[in-house]
Amino acid sequence: MSERNRRIDPRDLKRLSILDPRKSLAAIVADWAIIAAAIAASEVAGNAFVYLLSVAVIAGRMHAFGCLVHEAAHYRIIKNRKLSDWISDLLLAWPMLATVDGYRLNHLAHHQHANTDDDPDWMAKLGMAQFTFPQKVARGVVQLLGYLVAINSIRDMMHMAKRMSKNDRSTRGYKAMRLAFYIAAAGLFSVLGIWREFALYWLVPFFTVFCLFLYVRSVAEHFGSMDYGDELTSSRTVYPHVWEKLFFAPHNINYHLEHHLYPGVPFYNLPELHAILMRDKTYAGKAHITRGYTTGLPAECFSPSAPLLPNHHPVSY
Secondary structure, three states: OOHHHHOOOHHHHHHHOOOOHHHHHHHHHHHHHHHHHHHHHHHHHOOHHHHHHHHHHHHHHHHHHHHHHHHHHOOOOOOOHHHHHHHHHHHHHHHHOOOHHHHHHHHHHHHHOOOOOOOHHHHHHOOOHHHOOOEOHHHHHHHHHHHHOOHHHHHHHHHHHHHHHHOOOOOHHHHHHHHHHHHHHHHHHHHHOOHHHHHHHHHHHHHHHHHHHHHHHHHHHHOOOOOOOOOOOOOOEEEOOOOHHHHOOHHHOOEHHHHHHOOOOOHHHHHHHHHHHOOOHHHHHHOOEEEHHHHHHHHHHEOOOOOOOHHHOOOOO
16 A cells, blocks of 8 residues: 555545535536626725725635636546536636636646646746745845736736647637637627626636736646645645635635645645544645635745845846
């Protein structure tokens, strides 16, 4: 029996890997309902503070959509895989300008070759300024501000689109249906006269705070004070503060180490999986666990004595 299998009773792992479609579908419905409630609250209140709060809440649910697309990529939504992909595309991925299969192709390769030269996600980020740690606090603040004004968001999306287009395996029929989805949405917005609302409550959160949340979570998973020589220290699990769950860690995405060890376990069973693994002394003593996305994570990523990046060194004459 491998060291990994010794950490958990196979019967527990089998039990935790059983799908409960009701929980996944309820999560999708709840996320859309929260978005609708945030929009309604902002429209009724009619003031800037409530609007900005609604933007943050909506962006958090967009992040939640991304986490559920991640579940779909692992076939963890419902048992019928084709139906799962269509549901996830229509309700989660397409509204976020993504596709389940496109994400799956990249993400499963990441799992198979995590943090190595064969990991497409790792290689795409390696050497980029925003993923080079430790770094000075001022540079980190500039990165975050770059997302809030959409500059970094557009940069990241263009980078991702270029990567995904190289390995696009979608059929003409699928592309036609996806295009029809966007045309139908545009037609509906025109009929209802809600282009203003679409811009305020979808485009603004999408191009600003959503991408910021996505970036912070991406850093938390595999960057900043990590030891890549061991599977227990090359991925990070974060214990989020209560309010952080809404924005940085929807649907238990914070249990990233556990997910890498046992990707067949759906999101709603990850807390129990973590609790079981923590009974193992080796796991509990070695696993990379950080307290808080806004507390522990910055402490591991920033340092006043961090070296300058090559392109940040003063020009010498």
